[in-house]
Each structure stands twice: as C-alpha cells, then as structure tokens.
Amino acid sequence: MSNVLVRAAGIASAALLATTGASVGATQASALPMTPPCHVADLDVAVGEPEGAAGSLNYPILFTNTSTHTCALRGYPGVSVVDARYHQIGTSAIRTGERVDTVSVFPDDTVTAVLRTNSRAVVPSCRPTSSYVKVYPPNSFQAVQIPYHLRVCGAFEISPVQASQ
Secondary structure, three states: HHHHHHHHHHHHHHHHHHHHHHHHHHHHHHHHOOEEEEHHEEEEEEEOOEEEEOOEEEEEEEEEEEOOOOOOEEEOOOEEOOOOOOOOOOOOOOEOOOOOOOOEEOOOEEEEEEEEEOOOOOOOEOOHHHHHHHHEOOOOOOOOOEOOOOOOEEEEEEEOOEEEE
C-alpha cells in the first residue's frame, strides 16, 4: 500500500511542478515585447540596381516598411523568375546558407536580401530573360510580382534578409 501512496505523491508533485512551471513560463513569455512579423501589405518590395563582382551580378531585393508600425523579417525570401504569362523559368533561387537573424523594420526603413547570378561573360548558358521577379517575403505565403527583366546565368542564389548598411 505504501508503494501506491509514494507513486501517487510523485505524480501529484510532478503535476504541480508542471502546472507551476507552465504558468511561470507563460507569464515570462507574455511579458517579453514581441515585434509582429511583416506582411506583404506592410511592404513595398523592389529589385535594386545590380552590382558586379568577380563574374557575378548581385541584385538587392529591397523590403521597405510602408506601414506605421515596426515589423520583423527573419530568414530567406523565396525568389523565382517568371515570363510574361507568369510561368516560372527554371528553378527558384537556392539559399546561400548564411546565418539568419531577425531584422526589425521600422516604418519607412528598408532591409535587403541579395540575389546573385553569374555574368553572361562567365557562364554563357542562361535562362530566357524574365518579365517578372516573383518574391515571397520570409515566412510568407503571399508573393509579389515585380516587373523586372532579369537573365539568370549559372548560379541563382538568395541571401537571408539583412539590415541595410
């Protein structure tokens, strides 16, 4: 009989600890300020002017917060190129593998992700020129179609979103 009482006391103690720990954790978590994620409606998304570097072309993907509140972006955008009929040309950009940080985007501020492809002089095998660049902001299921003529040659990589410098 004492064995049953010891087990019951152990179960009761574990339940009490779990309940107390959960309520303390919930209180602490709710006390932390949390920046809401940026949604497509909060952002103006554009392709900036390319920069050349060692046989590569780097295109900044610009995310400008057009809302009146601070929001956050974390991770990699999804990027692909599409033709005039909105059909994807080839595969989507692959992730560079760089470290990911959460970036707070204040109203009217811009953060970037860098899209890289090769120069046609370095890699002559290219996809057809796009009519649009399709961008999904990080952690979004809604895309923005940006009118832009981009020719992908060889590499097609995207970096995570980073604070602009």
